[in-house]
Amino acid sequence: MKSIAYYIKEPRAIGKSFLYHFGGMFSDARYLRLMYYFQTGKRLHLKHPKTFNEKLQWLKLYDRKPEYTTMVDKYAVKDYVAKIIGQEYIIPTLGVWNNPEEIAWDELPKQFVLKTTRGGGGKGVVICRDKSRLNRAETIIQLRSAMKQDLYKNFREWPYKNVKSRVIAEEFLSDDDGEGGIKDYKFFCFNGKPLYCGVFSGRWSGVNADYFDMNWNHLPFTLKNNPFAKIRPVKPQTFETMCQLSTRLSAGHPHLRVDFYEVNGKVYFGELTFFSASGFGQFSPDEWDNKLGSYIQLR
Numbered sequence: 001m002k003s004i005a006y007y008i009k010e011p012r013a014i015g016k017s018f019l020y021h022f023g024g025m026f027s028d029a030r031y032l033r034l035m036y037y038f039q040t041g042k043r044l045h046l047k048h049p050k051t052f053n054e055k056l057q058w059l060k061l062y063d064r065k066p067e068y069t070t071m072v073d074k075y076a077v078k079d080y081v082a083k084i085i086g087q088e089y090i091i092p093t094l095g096v097w098n099n100p101e102e103i104a105w106d107e108l109p110k111q112f113v114l115k116t117t118r119g120g121g122g123k124g125v126v127i128c129r130d131k132s133r134l135n136r137a138e139t140i141i142q143l144r145s146a147m148k149q150d151l152y153k154n155f156r157e158w159p160y161k162n163v164k165s166r167v168i169a170e171e172f173l174s175d176d177d178g179e180g181g182i183k184d185y186k187f188f189c190f191n192g193k194p195l196y197c198g199v200f201s202g203r204w205s206g207v208n209a210d211y212f213d214m215n216w217n218h219l220p221f222t223l224k225n226n227p228f229a230k231i232r233p234v235k236p237q238t239f240e241t242m243c244q245l246s247t248r249l250s251a252g253h254p255h256l257r258v259d260f261y262e263v264n265g266k267v268y269f270g271e272l273t274f275f276s277a278s279g280f281g282q283f284s285p286d287e288w289d290n291k292l293g294s295y296i297q298l299r
Helices: 004-009 012-025 028-040 052-062 067-072 077-085 136-148 151-155 239-250 287-293
Strands: 093-097 112-116 125-128 167-171 184-190 193-201 208-213 255-263 266-273
Touching: 012 028, 012 151, 028 052, 052 255, 052 287, 067 077, 067 266, 077 239, 077 266, 112 136, 125 136, 184 239, 193 239, 239 255, 239 266
Parallel strands: none
Antiparallel strands: 093 167, 112 125, 112 167, 184 193, 184 255, 193 208, 255 266
8 A cells, every 4th residue: 555655755656546446438549548557657659659658558459369368468478479480499397277376395305486478577577586585475475466466457558358367387497697586688670680688686685777789789768767887798699599489489570579588508499578668668868769760660
């Protein structure tokens, strides 16, 4: 429960709270116009979108294909991706359950990762480094809460509307870099061509984000709440492979983000994302919102 002081300091939060509770009375377009203002303080231009964030909102409304539901389902996407690039890039699944109470704890190894199939942000992921020390009751509560989050209802991310809510367990991956968790390589692809790679690091102490072009030149922008890493990430040895795989996976889509991990010289697929930060990311400097938006060609 947020305090009164919080809402006084963040007045637009009142609007967001209202939409979360009563948004069902609005059309998707009207809802997104309101939520865009409450999230960013800016007006959403849907008739003639120009920025990256505006075009992502446009795509939520007008680019809807049945296969998108499979592509964002953290479990179903594995078969989808394996058919395109091969099973060797898929993180092995250890189990899948309809709700957290069904998790077969005794069948899981010492280390593993739990995920909700409909997303849920950071709360939708539990990284277990030692099963003997894991608080199972708290984990169940966390996953149950994450499963209640609805990316379609709250942010109108249409692909999630019909994703079956489940929990999966995956093998634990580590790059042993001592920097607070495995790095996440996020390739921003436009019309089947990767142009930028976001490197997300420091998972245990606060997420850092550094962006690079395809020649591994560090770019002078980031997103709010994701500062540059203190030590600039080095180019992964499998970078070219990731580029090739992201090209194949993003073919035919105006914009798609393809995420990978690198572990001991091997590439693993992470996820597919149509709407980075749900189209509400705050760029710093702001001009990059326009620059990335120029690469999305709308029909």
